[in-house]
Amino acid sequence: MFSDFIKSRYKDIFGSKAKLILKEFSKEPKKCIRINTLKINPKECLRRLKLKGFFFSRVPWSRYSYFIEKEPKAVSATVEHLMGYFFIQDASSLLPVIELAPKRTDVVLDMTAAPGGKTTHVAQIMKNEGTIVALEINKNRMDSLLSNLERMGVENTIVLRASALKVKQLGLKFDKILLDAPCTADGTMGKNQRLRISLTNEDYLKYSRKQKELITAANAVLKDKGVLIYSTCSLAPEENEEVVEYAVNTLGMKIKELKTKRYLTPGMTRFFNEKHSSFLKKCGRVLPYQYHTQGFFLAKLIK
Amino acid sequence: MQYKKEEQSKWFWLNKFLPNVSTVFKDKILISIKSRDELKLFVVKEGLYNVLKKVKKSPVYVGFPLLTLKNNEPHFSLILAEKYAKANRKRVVVNAFGEEKFLYKRNLMKKHIVSFSKDIKKGDLVVVVNKRNEALGFGKALFSSNEGLPEGRVVNHIIDRGFFIHH
Numbered sequence: 001m002f003s004d005f006i007k008s009r010y011k012d013i014f015g016s017k018a019k020l021i022l023k024e025f026s027k028e029p030k031k032c033i034r035i036n037t038l039k040i041n042p043k044e045c046l047r048r049l050k051l052k053g054f055f056f057s058r059v060p061w062s063r064y065s066y067f068i069e070k071e072p073k074a075v076s077a078t079v080e081h082l083m084g085y086f087f088i089q090d091a092s093s094l095l096p097v098i099e100l101a102p103k104r105t106d107v108v109l110d111m112t113a114a115p116g117g118k119t120t121h122v123a124q125i126m127k128n129e130g131t132i133v134a135l136e137i138n139k140n141r142m143d144s145l146l147s148n149l150e151r152m153g154v155e156n157t158i159v160l161r162a163s164a165l166k167v168k169q170l171g172l173k174f175d176k177i178l179l180d181a182p183c184t185a186d187g188t189m190g191k192n193q194r195l196r197i198s199l200t201n202e203d204y205l206k207y208s209r210k211q212k213e214l215i216t217a218a219n220a221v222l223k224d225k226g227v228l229i230y231s232t233c234s235l236a237p238e239e240n241e242e243v244v245e246y247a248v249n250t251l252g253m254k255i256k257e258l259k260t261k262r263y264l265t266p267g268m269t270r271f272f273n274e275k276h277s278s279f280l281k282k283c284g285r286v287l288p289y290q291y292h293t294q295g296f297f298l299a300k301l302i303k
Numbered sequence: 304m305q306y307k308k309e310e311q312s313k314w315f316w317l318n319k320f321l322p323n324v325s326t327v328f329k330d331k332i333l334i335s336i337k338s339r340d341e342l343k344l345f346v347v348k349e350g351l352y353n354v355l356k357k358v359k360k361s362p363v364y365v366g367f368p369l370l371t372l373k374n375n376e377p378h379f380s381l382i383l384a385e386k387y388a389k390a391n392r393k394r395v396v397v398n399a400f401g402e403e404k405f406l407y408k409r410n411l412m413k414k415h416i417v418s419f420s421k422d423i424k425k426g427d428l429v430v431v432v433n434k435r436n437e438a439l440g441f442g443k444a445l446f447s448s449n450e451g452l453p454e455g456r457v458v459n460h461i462i463d464r465g466f467f468i469h470h
Contacts, residue, residue, distance in 0.1 A: 129350070131350060133358070157365070162360060172354070
């Protein structure tokens with residue numbers, strides 16, 4: 001059940017695809033695990049879980065992540081999960097870290113880190129070397145972040161209780177920044193049923209304003225030629241293309257092609273009857289019906 | 304909260320709880336973060352510490368946690384249990400049944416134990432591991448290795464990896 005506002009809004013934005021998207025939102029997205037190569041070889045982890053009756057299929061854009069096709073018991077209750085051998089997350093949310101491609105010598109900023117899915121993924125790619133600075137302002141969410149860092153065996157992170165908007169006050173500059181911005185989360189309507197009826201136009205506008213403030217704050221602490229990955233679990237152009245257009249046109253950032261673009265729907269250059277910059281095609285969107293994931297958006301920007 | 308770089312030698316007293324536990328943090332940087340009623344001790348690599356020194360704010364977490372000190376009593380972290388399990392000391396190996404029970408906060412009985420190291424004394428802190436040598440958590444021994452296992456309860460549960468989920 002979706003509100004009339006959502007139905008009409010999706011039709012406006014996505015046209016003939018709106019039906020497919022909303023149909024996909026009527027069910028939960030496929031569960032996915034990212035195997036933690038800091039602790040275990042993916043083959044060994046899969047072998048152990050298969051012995052317990054689990055079936056998997058590989059996520060196309062990650063060689064160590066798998067959709068769960070058969071789950072005989074809650075995968076979160078397995079010893080392998082408690083041991084930190086994998087992280088349960090939506091497959092679409094792997095993309096920002098894959099695009100960030102952190103090196104073992106980088107100083108990386110994760111601006112909104114909890115519950116730690118992306119922070120622990122960055123640490124995995126960096127092989128626990130280099131430095132991650134992870135920010136989280138909310139105390140309850142902080143507990144889940146710390147617990148996941150320890151469970152996953154992360155050793156290269158500095159966690160600060162700080163507002164991402166005030167990141168400049170830390171006195172650091174970063175090689176790479178991950179801004180998985182707070183958003184309406186309308187791409188998660190498959191899981192969060194409340195959103196199907198509660199979202200209003202004001203919500204989209206409020207988050208869009210906040211996202212522009214956040215990307216401005218990120219740009220201020222990014223080194224020259226540094227990489228910023230902007231992502232949201234929203235499908236809304238106000239929270240996505242509009243923010244990227246602002247980063248390019250107002251902040252002077254440059255947009256880069258995504259190396260995972262073959263899995264994605266290109267960004268929109270026309271929405272709400274207005275034409276927008278052609279460079280927005282370089283952004284990427286995961287529409288929920290493509291891979292049975294949540295809806296997701298990302299863009300790669302260079303200072 | 305304030306953080307401080309610690310002298311390693313100041314923490315060698317931890318060896319009385321777990322023999323040679325100082326080898327886990329030997330030649331590494333130790334950082335303590337103090338809050339109102341506890342102190343947390345972290346092990347940090349040099350590169351990470353060099354970045355930390357430039358940050359104009361105290362962290363809540365850095366590197367990996369070694370322990371939390373409350374009322375002068377150390378509560379060792381689960382990541383330490385993992386590292387210490389490799390040392391092959393003060394260790395109790397459990398079977399699959401024991402593993403399941405322990406991960407649900409249950410004490411261990413004689414029937415759950417597969418083997419144990421030779422240096423355990425009654426009242427010792429022990430690392431509980433499964434047959435794959437994966438650290439499941441910490442317990443308190445109710446037996447001494449030289450006397451063998453008594454009937455009934457042999458290890459009291461202290462903390463297990465289920466904490467990550469229950470927490």
